[in-house]
Every structure is written in structure tokens, then in C-alpha cells.
Amino acid sequence: AFVLAMTFYPEVQKKAQQEIDDVLGFHRLPEVADMDTLSYVMGVCKEALRWNPLLPSGLPHVASEDAVVQGYFIPQGTIIFGNAWVLLHDETDFGPNPDKFDPERYL
Structure with a gap:
């Protein structure tokens, strides 16, 4: 569902990538502690599961x-x-x- 959504909605992918870049920069991977600051990315994940449930x-x-x-x-x-x-x-x-x-x- 996630890959399909990113294919259909490239503007969502771009906005999520921008949030990741802003929060994490380019030199580290996300950690559990980052979940609270990646609110749009978390919304994308929740919406992907809602929009096209497994x-x-x-x-x-x-x-x-x-x-x-x-x-x-x-x-x-x-x-x-x-x-x-x-x-x-x-x-x-x-x-x-x-x-x-x-x-x-x-x-």
C-alpha cells in the first residue's frame, strides 16, 4: 500500500522526504525517538494502512x-x-x- 500510494501521490512522497531531511539531516538513520518529530511521515504510514488495508x-x-x-x-x-x-x-x-x-x- 505504501509504495502504491507514493507512486500515485508523488507530492506526498516529496513532503515526507523533506520532513525526514529536516529532522534527520543526511548523516543518520531514524530512531524510535524521532517518531514524535516525524508527524507527517507517521501520518503517511497510518494513511497507507487505512487507504489500502493489507x-x-x-x-x-x-x-x-x-x-x-x-x-x-x-x-x-x-x-x-x-x-x-x-x-x-x-x-x-x-x-x-x-x-x-x-x-x-x-x-
Whole structure:
């Protein structure tokens, strides 16, 4: 997802690279302590995982008991897959344009 996003959004890549250069310079690698000062880069990483999730259908779960969800009966033992993509592209949580790659939503 990250490489795909950087291919589609070179302006995001340029801005992230500028932040890395400003914070780290050219003579060292990033450290865990740098995470707080690389806020845009962290936003890019979070947005890449949200925008194009690795497991769009989530991980399987098993209903531990009978349940009724929005009028549908789900018997105990049923394997259930959550739809991560739908949750991560919900306008209620991610604004009016959830399909847009926008790292600034995390700033």
C-alpha cells in the first residue's frame, strides 16, 4: 500500500522526504525517538494502512453465542469476517472524501 500510494501521490512522497531531511539531516538513520518529530511521515504510514488495508476482509472470528444483528440471525459457531475496508472508508470517521489518500487527516 505504501509504495502504491507514493507512486500515485508523488507530492506526498516529496513532503515526507523533506520532513525526514529536516529532522534527520543526511548523516543518520531514524530512531524510535524521532517518531514524535516525524508527524507527517507517521501520518503517511497510518494513511497507507487505512487507504489500502493489507487484509480488507479482516481476520475471521467465530460467534461465541447465537446473536441477532440488524435483523439477521447468526448461530453460535458461525465464522464471521469483518469488512475492514468499509470501516476504514466510512465518511462518518474519515470525512467527506475517505477514498482520497490524505496523511494530514492524522495531524
